[in-house]
Amino acid sequence: MNLTIPYHLENFIGGNFIGPLSGNFIDNVNPSAGAVYGQIPDSNEKDIEVAVKAAKKAFPAWSTLPVEKRFIILNKIAELIDENLDELALAETNDNGKPLWLSKLVDIPRASSNFRFFATGIMHFANESHAMEDKAVNYTLRQPIGIVGCISPWNLPLYLFTWKIAPALAAGNCVIAKPSEVTPVTAFLLAKICKEAGLPDGVLSIVHGVGQHCGEAIVKHPEIKAISFTGSTRAGEQIASIAAPMFKKLSLELGGKNPNIIFADCDWEKMMETTIRSSFTNQGQICLCGSRILIEESVYEKFKTAFVTKVEELTVGDPLDENSRQGAIVSKMHFDKVMNCIHIAKEEGGIILCGGNVIKLEGSCAEGFFIEPTVIENLGPACKTNQEEIFGPVVTLQPFKTEEEALQLANNSSYGLAATIWTQDISKANRVAAKVQSGIIWVNCWLVRDLRTPFGGMKNSGVGREGGWEALRFFTEAKNVCVQF
Secondary structure: OOOOOOOEEEEEEOOOEEOOOOOOEEEEEOOOOEEEEEEEEEEHHHHHHHHHHHHHHHHHHHOOOOHHHHHHHHHHHHHEEEEOHHHHOOOOOHHHHOHHHHHHHHHHHHHHHHHHHHHHHHOOOOOOEEEOOOOEEEEEEEEEEEEEEEEOOOOOOHHHHHHHHHHHHHHOOOEEEEEOOOHHHHHHHHHHHHHHOOOOOOOOOOOOOOHHHHHHHHHHHOOOOEEEEEEEEEHHHHHHHHHHHHHEEEEEOHHHHHHEEEOOOHHHHHHHHHHHHHHHHHHHHHOOOOOOOEEEHHHHHHHHHHHHHHHHHHOOOOOOOOOOOOOOOOOHHHHHHHHHHHHHHHHHEEEEEEEOOOEEEHHHOOOOEEEEEHHHHHOOOOHHHHHOOOOOEEEEEEEOOHHHHHHHHOOOOOEEOOEEEEEOOOOOHHHHHHOOOEEEEEEEOOOOOOOOEEOOOOEEOOOOOOHHHHHHHHHEEEEEEEEEE
């Protein structure tokens, strides 16, 4: 199929590709080049209204379509994503700045896996029944909500976009989805794939634009009954303030300031290799990255020396170069934010062990947004650097003496998304895992994901869970039916 990318992207509404009703577009920037290379619709409430009308028209037939037929369509989308992996990966890298090898290895394969998993899962999604001895039987119907809104972030564009859309569609809903305006291209290409796969018109609309115009219109619309959002805690607060009084279902996957807890008895080589990845994969722009590294005091100096040596070996360069381990920061705005956070860390008394500088490349990347991987020590747990999410290639090191102190440091955060624990003592691992206030815990590994498991955070890291049956439950309404004998 033809996945040509036009200079002006279009919205996908009612099965058609159309421009914004306002006629307004916004620039799309390639972060590795620092240059505009396309434009996207600056959509607003009028575009969302058209999408809602298309969804209302499509919902009756889609919601009652047998699940096996839904499976065929959604699985076909997965197959087409796989068939077009190279084109999608290149689009993702040009749009986001991440290394091309990473887009090919993780982002695009995970997008197809999301569709394949939920296409299959809906055929095994069972209703419950409860017998009341000789009195009655209760059975619970789980029915699609209707029209739902899915709003996804820029760090893993197609990966997280499909993570929301696939279960919503599988459950029989119609979806109005907004990708990040910073990384819109693979969402546009997904619309082409859905059209090719035979997804009925109006079942999925993909509408481009900024949060305050397009995203807020989705959240405010009375016909959109549920919102699934991944992004910043600040944006999540705004969404909740609008949606909660309207009694909409909410799933909010927000920020993280994740601890990486390293005990002296860990598998040293595996820990070191994985900690490099968990610190700096995708330029540290993953909500699950371990940005606060907590190291048992007896091995602190050993860790610091070895870790800094390996970080300094990371190659920052053109994302299209297979030898580049680190690519560009996603946008000029985010680049400026990360550099300001490094400046604040210095003001707070932080010692920069390595990195902390802007990188200027040559050739096509001369104007790109590149930052050295940065390691900072000598900062306490209460400072801004260790409390506020930076979401970039920046980590801090903090020593601890005891298991209790490690837990105190780990939980000294308003966030509670993920944590990693490194120890060969299984009893210690289980004790610490039970007490760390995070929704996702990895022991002696990082980013090992089983799509059947619940995903989400505690505290300011959000509400609700995605993944597996949790996602299908979120995108359905439970109705109990009691039949008396």
